[in-house]
Amino acid sequence: MKIATNSVVSMHYTLTSDEGNVVDTSAGREPLQYIQGKSMIVPGLEKAMEGHTAGEKFDVKVIPAEGYGERNEGMIQEVPLSVFQGVEKVEEGMSFYAQTPAGPMPLTVVKVTDTHATVDANHQLAGKNLNFAIEVISVHEATEEELAALEQHHCGCGDDCGCGDDCDCGDDCDCGDDCKCGDEHDSCGCGCESIDK
Secondary structure: OEOOOOEEEEEEEEEEOOOOOEEEEOOOOOOEEEEOOOOOOOHHHHHHHOOOEOOOEEEEEEOHHHOOOOOOHHHEEEEEHHHOOOOOOOOOOOEEEEEEOOEEEEEEEEEEOOOEEEEEOOOOOOOOOEEEEEEEEEEEEOOHHHHHHHHHHOOOOOHHHOOHHHOOOOOOOOOOOOOOOOHHHHHHOOOOOOOOO
């Protein structure tokens, strides 16, 4: 069966940077499973998956516009350290979720002074090409139950989970231990470790 809208696809992948560094991989884990046409993976990869069959191996380069978007310097801002309530020491590299009208937004601390922190709301892979090595393990048409489950959970975490673009879903979209859901999303049922706070 060829991958088409409403196909349930199981695949192994390795994502590398243009420099050849491995960014993420399913090697040593369960294959990633998603439903084609439901925006569960980045648009450029979903487009490239169309028409492939089980057993195929191929490479895909996804440009930023079809991946995590271009970097937006307007998403970098300086905030007082006082906004990080309950955090003993704010350090460069820490990740947090900010509550916004559009829902939780992942932030990374990129600089810290005595009084302020500079935070970046861009996805870590924004502005970068995504180089995927793909192996299609299986393809089948989604059952009514699988589609119904998707309506409730979408990416596997659920719209109300707050994972956002930085979710790093994988492992059949059950998030896995490296998911970046925050403490406030423990009820989403993805069973992941909470984000560092």
